[in-house]
Amino acid sequence: MSNKVELSKTNKKTFWRWYFFGQAGWNYEKMQGLGYYYSVYPLIKQIYGKTDVAAEAAINELQFFNTNNSMAPIILGVDSAIQEKQGIAAKDTVAGLKTGMMGPFAGIGDTLFAVIPNTIIGSIASYMALKGNPIGLILWIAYGFLRLGIMRSFFGMGYREGVKLIDSLGNRLKKITSAANILGLTVIGALIPSVITAVFAYKYKQGGVKISLQDMADQIMPGLAPALVVLLAYWLLGRKKMNSTRVTLILIVVGILAYNLKIFA
Amino acid sequence: MTIQWWQILLITLYSGFAIYDGNNTTFGTVKPTMAGFVAGLIMGDVQTGLIVGGTLNLLVLGVGNFGGSSMPDYMTGALLGTAFAVLSGKGAEFGATLAVPIGLLMIQLDVLARFCNTFLQHHAEKLVSEGKLKSATHMNLYGIIPTSLSRMLPVFLALVFGSQFVQDVVNNLPMWLMNGLKTAGGILPALGIAILLRYLPLKKNFAFLLVGFFLAAFLKVPVIGAAMIGLAMALIAFGMDNQKSAQPAAADTDDEGDMEDE
Structure with a gap:
């Protein structure tokens, strides 16, 4: 990024339109197609004005499009640069580029910009919230700003470096993702005994001997009951015909039964 | 109310x-x-x-x-x-x-x-x-x-x-x-x-899940503390990953399509 090309006013508009309203018109048919068109409208207006090809370019941008929201600015940047240079001649290039990039970007972006931050921030914020502390919520807002910064730089990168950037960036993001997975799984591991409330209720009393199942379980492994519940949920999710809604309902039934059968307190 | x-x-x-x-x-x-x-x-x-x-x-x-x-x-x-x-x-x-x-x-x-x-x-x-x-x-x-x-x-x-x-x-x-x-x-x-x-990707990272669980269940480390250890381990892994790929320069050119981890 040594030769810094300034983004034009139109480019900035495109970015901000995506940032604020990229998924506003999300629909089952063309998904983010409407939002994409909305975002590049200033570009179309600037390049094609009132010419006949304007509608052609517009239809081209209204097509099916769906990728990770945070990664899309890269594609918008590449698209802007190409159309500014080649105009309507690049119509097929643009269409191919969009469909070619949206798939891989969706996969990596959903992991890196949604699953991982949601896991890490969600774990910390929920854990603190359960203790009655709202401070963790600041992390959501901080992440909002971080993400905005990254999205802005993505647009610039896409605009300046074009398609050649995609491979190197993809590789870099992949490395970050696999490192971030380590952080994510460590946090989840810590979360299991911290936030799941499952305490064995069973107590056995005969003569002077008192045995509490929970005390015994603690001898084996603290957090045994929460770990078992996670294992059950994990196993259930892997069964055929199971989805998260069904497992939710099953767990509610399990909870009610476990209480009334005096397994869990 | x-x-x-x-x-x-x-x-x-x-x-x-x-x-x-x-x-x-x-x-x-x-x-x-x-x-x-x-x-x-x-x-x-x-x-x-x-x-x-x-x-x-x-x-x-x-x-x-x-x-x-x-x-x-x-x-x-x-x-x-x-x-x-x-x-x-x-x-x-x-x-x-x-x-x-x-x-x-x-x-x-x-x-x-x-x-x-x-x-x-x-x-x-x-x-x-x-x-x-x-x-x-x-x-x-x-x-x-x-x-x-x-x-x-x-x-x-x-x-x-x-x-x-x-x-x-x-x-x-x-x-x-x-x-x-x-x-x-x-x-x-x-x-x-x-x-x-x-x-x-659980299989690849199961060890880290265990570390997190151990920290919280046995050592009673709060989740934020465990997150810091997780971050440290992530940084180490990232550094090692970078070193590894720095040696065989431009060895992997075409593995697009499976950008998704696992």
């Missing part, structure tokens, strides 16, 4: 904004922790809001509506769960468990809203073919209306008409069910964790 009109108004407005923010700007207002906190502020019981929100957030930890699949909406769940918990005085666990079916029902309304937007897409295409390029862009913005209404209407109706209903239900629930639901609320976060374990 009865709900005031301004409380209904604020919570309703919040739900409409939060779903917009969640889809676009992402400042966390759509997260159940945040929604529970705000509902708690509005209802005058922040503690309850935080616990309802925290419990629900754990259910959808890493989940996002990828590729447009609808997911349980525990933002709406946290708002209503908190409000009803405070109004009925039955406690946060009750509110959280009550919010679960609400969140699940909201999936249908989310589907409906996204379906409504399909008409906007069609209309935009028609406008473009007529050369009205600018009017077509407005269709995207109109998409906010069905999406926000899909949260605001049920929240509003539930708060206006639901309080008495919830009160009646609560008064007639037998104790065994009430307490059973509380236990259920305690184990439900296991689902959010299990979903994540299904999604993240």
Whole structure:
């Protein structure tokens, strides 16, 4: 990024339109197609004005499009640069580029910009919230700003470096993702005994001997009951015909039964 | 306690904004922790809001509506769960468990809203073919209306008409069910964790899951402390990964297509 090309006013508009309203018109048919068109409208207006090809370019941008929201600015940047240079001649290039990039970007972006931050921030914020502390919520807002910064730089990168950037960036993001997975799984591991409330209720009393199942379980492994519940949920999710809604309902039934059968307190 | 009109108004407005923010700007207002906190502020019981929100957030930890699949909406769940918990005085666990079916029902309304937007897409295409390029862009913005209404209407109706209903239900629930639901609320976060374990590359990183569990279960390290150790391990792994790939320069050129980890 040594030769810094300034983004034009139109480019900035495109970015901000995506940032604020990229998924506003999300629909089952063309998904983010409407939002994409909305975002590049200033570009179309600037390049094609009132010419006949304007509608052609517009239809081209209204097509099916769906990728990770945070990664899309890269594609918008590449698209802007190409159309500014080649105009309507690049119509097929643009269409191919969009469909070619949206798939891989969706996969990596959903992991890196949604699953991982949601896991890490969600774990910390929920854990603190359960203790009655709202401070963790600041992390959501901080992440909002971080993400905005990254999205802005993505647009610039896409605009300046074009398609050649995609491979190197993809590789870099992949490395970050696999490192971030380590952080994510460590946090989840810590979360299991911290936030799941499952305490064995069973107590056995005969003569002077008192045995509490929970005390015994603690001898084996603290957090045994929460770990078992996670294992059950994990196993259930892997069964055929199971989805998260069904497992939710099953767990509610399990909870009610476990209480009334005096397994869990 | 009865709900005031301004409380209904604020919570309703919040739900409409939060779903917009969640889809676009992402400042966390759509997260159940945040929604529970705000509902708690509005209802005058922040503690309850935080616990309802925290419990629900754990259910959808890493989940996002990828590729447009609808997911349980525990933002709406946290708002209503908190409000009803405070109004009925039955406690946060009750509110959280009550919010679960609400969140699940909201999936249908989310589907409906996204379906409504399909008409906007069609209309935009028609406008473009007529050369009205600018009017077509407005269709995207109109998409906010069905999406926000899909949260605001049920929240509003539930708060206006639901309080008495919830009160009646609560008064007639037998104790065994009430307490059973509380236990259920305690184990439900296991689902959010299990979903994540299904999604993240568990096989490759199982050791780190164990480390995290050990830290919290045996050493009683708080989650934030475990996160720091996780971060340290992630940085080490990242450094090693970089070193490894620095040696065979440009060895891997074409492995696009499987950018997804695992």
